[in-house]
Amino acid sequence: MKQLVFVVGATGYTGRAVVQQLSSANIPVVAHIRSDSPKGEHWKKSFEQQGAIVEQTSWEESVIQEALMRHEPTHVFSLLGTTKAKNRKEAQRGNQANYEVVDKGLSLLLLRCASKIKNKPKFVFLSSMGVVENTKNAYLRARADVEREIKASELPWLIAQPAFISGADRDEFRPMERFGAIVSDGILSGLSFVGAGGLKEKYASLTSEQLAAGLIAWGVESSQSSRTLSAEDLRRRPDQNK
Structure with missing residues (x-):
């Protein structure tokens, strides 16, 4: 089956690196941009110049479902996440955004939509180190809830739990x-x-480039699934791990 990767969270720090590396490897990729993204047109032009297909839509479940049904991806990358600073900016624009809404709510929406695709794509979720059940930390709790639902789904899956994702090139300070x-x-x-x-x-x-390379190696190039990846795993390639 011909591979096609649908990347949600494509305009984020990790998402941009994933789209760039997939495009450079000539792996067909759909970069999702939300329709009200402040820099949507900028990223649309950038992704298209790299050779990616751009899907610019709202976050309505029926709309996401239609897009996934139309493209029929073999892999769905869920690279969503918010921060307190982003939450404040979204609130100023009249949008509700927090860990429960974005990190959990939108990730689970995407999981539900992906689960309805006939070919059952591999679901690759960017989580975080330190995720455990019953944590009191709101950020980690949201991701723990998503991880639990992913593992209970009928999709093949990979969950990545890196530590810090950082680099001097990060545009969000x-x-x-x-x-x-x-x-x-x-x-x-x-x-x-x-x-x-x-x-x-x-x-x-890990830098965005290192993390993207690990996600692609494990998520796309390897057939392995039903595995939670540590930062140590992500630094290596599947054939280098015991």
Whole structure:
């Protein structure tokens, strides 16, 4: 079967890298952009120049369902996520956005729609390290709820749980996250010199390019499914893992 990857969250830091790498590898990709995205036209032009198909729609369930039915992807990448800063901006524009609405609500909407596709695409979900059941952290709780529903679905799936996703090229300035990534990476690098290199592999931050490469290697190039991937897994390729 010919591969086609439907990327939701395509305009985000990781999503952009995924679309770019898929396009460069000549793997057909559909980049989803929400119709009210402030920079929608900019990203539409950018993705089309890379060779991607652009699907610019609202987040109504029937609309997403129709788009997925029409494209019949073999893989669906759910790369959605919000931040407190984004929540404030959306509130100023009259939109409701929080972890429950975006990270959980839209991810589950996408899962429901993908589950109705006849060919049962592989569902690749970008989660987070530290996700456990019954957590009191709102961000992690939203993702734990999504992970549970994915595992209970009839779709083949992969869940990625990286630590920090950070890089100097991130256009959305997240000072505390960037500072945390730099400090933790420095500590982990130091520990690697005293025989604790495994900690660096497991906990060090990933750039969008590194994460995208790992998601594509495991999600598209490998037939493996029903697996939760750590940052250590994502740094390697499937044939390098025991």
